[in-house]
Amino acid sequence: MNRMPNRPLTDDELHILVDGQGSPNDLAALRLRLAADPDAQARFAKWQRQRDALHRLHAQVLAEAVPHTLLQAAQAGDAVRTSGNHWWRYGGMAAGVVLAFGAGWLANTNWQEINGPEATTPGMASAQPEREFVHQAVLAHAVYTPEIRHPVEVTAQEQQHLVQWLSKRLDKPLKVPDLTTQGFDLVGGRLLPGEAGARAQFMFQDAAGQRVTLYLGAVHQPAAGMSSQETGFRFEPQAGVPSFYWIDQGFGYALAGQLPRAALMQLAQAIYRQL
């Protein structure tokens, strides 16, 4: 069998050797070829010196005590006020999906599972406001998206007015997410009633005429003594309309639309990133 002459190492292969990012077999094979490639050996030596120097650079910072302001920043964010919501263990986004599927959300049952297995808050009492919120979001979606002539109260033409008006009524500075990268344009928005205060619906439409709605508003907080509701993204198909919802600092957001779950999730993330 003819042995191929040793090929000179490519840059990528050199990186792998310098950084040790290959399987032991791969690395051994590369080292053999390196032995026959003097050009590569010179570069390898230099890159390795670079890497070592970089690895040591400002290493004293690693041993420094963490400044107080940074410790505070790590404690910041209302994200983890609620009990049972150990996001760093489950991961924020997928946690909602995991909990959703794990607890049989697809069957649209068992709102008890809402806070996941570690919940200490009574299931039903905290489930009701969320349930109502998503229900209303889906109803509003079903009622308004089929409208041809007047699907919204204020159109995207008057976007600034729309945002100011709804922000005032919801008593919270609102921001309309920009979904043009995902192919969705703002159609407009409207004001809607809600349990804990007025709610808003923004409608978006893609080139094919497919519409999604973002429904948002204050969610009734549980009685004093119970932790505030904070959720990861939760997938909730209701009455045939898939939706993703989440609650952030007492405000609920529900994105509804007849899209595949993955596409809807991408939109939900894009929205969340901008809010």
Add this chain to the structure above:
Amino acid sequence: MIDREPIVAQIPALRRYARVLTGDAWAADDLVQDTLERACSKWRLWLVGTNLRAWLFSVMHNLFVNQLRQSPGAGQISLAEIDDLVNELQAPASDPDLALDLQRCLLCLPPEQREVLLLVSMEGMRYAEIAKVTGVPIGTVMSRLSRARARLQALLDAPARVPTDPSVNQAAPTRPITLHRLK
């Protein structure tokens, strides 16, 4: 008590990376603070399957890129400036000066190359992880790494200028560089 320990444990590495990335201790801690605040408020963006460290670094990456967009040209010093600095560094360089030299050479690299090089060399991050953190295909990561290593080597190999005054004091402090603040 809610346990923030996993995040707090990442802070020293974040600080060092930010320090070398920006070349400025103050800007670095600002960047880390912004990162922590955003990470805590946007915790839902953390995908399970990504480890916490990689996610924190990706939050920092996005913030860093945004800061650069807002002040283009910031965070990178020109070759002319570094030539001036090389002039003033004594030769042979002792260890602290080598570190200074290395830091300043790093700042000559375009930010995207600097990031990749640091994540690989300082943090020992896998290439695939770096691709996720920086939001580019792995091929782009590798090509940036090649350019970074080649360019850094060229900068480090650059012939040291002889100071015009041969009696320059060996212990003379180097002129502090005014970097554009990344704000």
